[in-house]
Amino acid sequence: MDRFIDSIEWVAAAFVGIVALNTFIAVFLRKFFAISIPDYYDFGRLLLGILIFWGIAATSYRGTHITVDLVWANATPKYQRWIDIFATLVLLFVVTVQTYTLFDKVVTTYYDHVLTYDLRLPNWPFFAVAWIGDVSAVLLIAIRTWRLIFNPELMVEPKIKTAE
Template sequence: MDRFIDKVELVAGLLLGAIALLTFSAVMARWLFNYGIPDAFDVSRLLLGTAMFWGIASAGFRNRHIQVDGFWEISPPLGRRLIDLFATAITFGFFALLAWMLYGKVVSVLASSEQTFDLRLPVWPFYALAALGILLAAVLLGLRLFRLVIARGR
């Protein structure tokens, strides 16, 4: 399982790297040659959403997202377990619903033939990749919830 999560993190990292490279290249092209890279803004904007969704998948599974755990820290072990179960269940439900809604958005964008402004690149593959990231987040959170439920004594 860890190798699969590592691959999800690699995809998120590569997407962030592509955003950084594209942004740097666009700035340097504008500064050095007074030339803007076509669709640099649109592509980086679409990649940013996708990278966030893929990053959320691994952060949710490994429970390494931003947390305010003051109440959790002072709770007894049973209270901590209940808080973890409740929080993971709510997050799982939210991401499952978001994955379903984003699937609808992918279908809608595909049907509308939406394209970027300069190069006329189809936008739906970016939406589909983002939807896959959220679907992975929901699946991995479901797996985390399952592990929390079966780990009664631990």
């Protein structure tokens, strides 16, 4: 199971690299050679959408997303666990609904034949890859929920680096 989780995180990291590379190459070519990559803007926005959904998958399992822990920090370990379970169940519900609606967007984009501006490439494959990232998020949040309820010892807390 941990190998599956790690592979999803690596896919998210790869999309970070792809988005950065697309931006760097586009700026470099425009600045020094006065040429641009066809559809670089479309690719950038579509890849950024993919990155966001895969990023949700990567951060949701580890619990490394932005949190507000004023109540949690002042609770006993027993109540901290219950807060974690409740918050993860809410997140699971929200991301599941989001995944359902994103699938509708994939289908609509496919049937509407939405294309990129320059190369006239279909947009739906990008939306589909983003949807797969969202499905991965649902799976990882479900795994997190299961582990929080039944095997909390399997949950590895991220190590926070402090400046000394």
